[in-house]
Every structure is written in C-alpha cells, then in structure tokens.
Amino acid sequence: MSTVIIIGGHGKVALRTAPLLIDAGHTVRSIIRKEEQAADIRDTGAEPVVADIASLSEDELVDLFRGAGAVIWAAGAGGGDADATWAIDRDAAIRTMDAAEKAQVNRYVMVSYFNSRLVDGRVPGVSKDEGMYPYYNAKSQADEHLKNSRLDYTIVGPSALNLDEPSGMITVDNSGESADLDVPETSRGNVAQVIAAALDEPEAVRKTIFFHDGDAPIAQAVKTGH
Numbered sequence: 001m002s003t004v005i006i007i008g009g010h011g012k013v014a015l016r017t018a019p020l021l022i023d024a025g026h027t028v029r030s031i032i033r034k035e036e037q038a039a040d041i042r043d044t045g046a047e048p049v050v051a052d053i054a055s056l057s058e059d060e061l062v063d064l065f066r067g068a069g070a071v072i073w074a075a076g077a078g079g080g081d082a083d084a085t086w087a088i089d090r091d092a093a094i095r096t097m098d099a100a101e102k103a104q105v106n107r108y109v110m111v112s113y114f115n116s117r118l119v120d121g122r123v124p125g126v127s128k129d130e131g132m133y134p135y136y137n138a139k140s141q142a143d144e145h146l147k148n149s150r151l152d153y154t155i156v157g158p159s160a161l162n163l164d165e166p167s168g169m170i171t172v173d174n175s176g177e178s179a180d181l182d183v184p185e186t187s188r189g190n191v192a193q194v195i196a197a198a199l200d201e202p203e204a205v206r207k208t209i210f211f212h213d214g215d216a217p218i219a220q221a222v223k224t225g226h
Helices: 012-023 035-044 058-065 082-102 133-147 188-199 218-224
Strands: 003-007 027-032 047-050 070-073 107-111 152-158 169-172 207-213
Touching: 003 012, 012 027, 012 035, 012 188, 027 035, 035 047, 058 082, 070 082, 070 188, 082 107, 082 133, 107 133, 107 188, 133 152, 152 188, 169 188, 169 218, 188 207, 188 218, 207 218
Parallel strands: 003 027, 003 070, 027 047, 070 107, 107 152, 152 207
Antiparallel strands: 169 207
C-alpha cells in the first residue's frame, strides 16, 4: 500500500479518515498547522507534519508530496473571512493539485461540498451578496481545476455535516437538482468511510460523488455511483 498525505489533518473528517486508511494498510502523513495538534494525529496512528498549507509555494508542496501515492484534501478556511476562503479553499487547493502532478502523485481525493456545483462559472442561485458565495464558488472552482488536471481524482461532496454515529450507508445524488437544504445531513464518520473506500476503488477514479446519509452501503455506492 502507499503513503497517503492528508491535508487538513486535524479536521474532524480527517481525524476519522486516518485510522481507516491505516487499517487498510496505508501509511498516513497528516499535515497540520500547529505543533500542539501533533498528539491528536499520533493517536490516529498517522505521522504529523507541521506546515501552513496556505503559505507554501508550489515547489515546497512538490517537495512535501514527493514519494507519496495519494493526496487527500480535507482542509478549509473554517468559516473565515472571504479572503481566507478564496486563499485556502481555492488557491491553496489548486496549488496542491498542480504540485501533486509535478511530484508524480497520481491519486487525489478532494473533499468538496454538496452545493458546490458550477453552472456557467458559478453556483446557480447564489448571488455575490450572500455570505456563502465565496465558499461555494471557491470549492467549485477548485473542483473544476481538478477535473481539468491529469490526476486520477475523486471528488466527494457531502451535504451539511453532523457528528452522528456513522451508519455506513449513503445516497448518491449527482442529479444537480437538489440543494443542500433539501436533503439529509451527512455524518462525518460516513464521509471518512467514503474517502477511504474511494481511494482504493478503481471505479471511483475521475468521478464526482455528491451524497448524503442514506440507504446504500458505502462500498457499493462508491463503486457504482448509486
């Protein structure tokens, strides 16, 4: 199995993902911003790597990624201001994609969002005056860049997240007809299981999976898209 780099390693989804990847035989390196987060990373079985992903250049990211087999983007501005959202959720994410290509890391899993669906360059029904506009569109633009890359990507787009116990069951909704408010929330534990399943599923390569908690086993849903 390969070395997997998780960007945003101290996030709630990432902390649930690392043990699953380790159980699957991968070595995990989790990138975090603060040294005081390192103990939590070690508790998952992963190796902590302290780095500010927002400030690293593409060349520095290449050095960080070299030798890895996959990159998982699970970072985000976390409700910061608009400038921080664009800088992290779009610009930094895109730098990691370009760096992964240069470092010859072919596999890339992006944790996106259910509402981040571009039509004519922006998320439909969301005006620039709305508070979530930067987030939806930053995620969408990062997703589009990834789709146009040479990477073997999978984009996973859960609905609004909660801390419920994971059921291991989801419903895939790639129709683009449902908004986030119209569908059930998604357990962070289920998101972690989707990431782990998608990473090693050949049928998930170059696919986008929008989903919420539902009634299909995750392994089946990731493989078949429904």
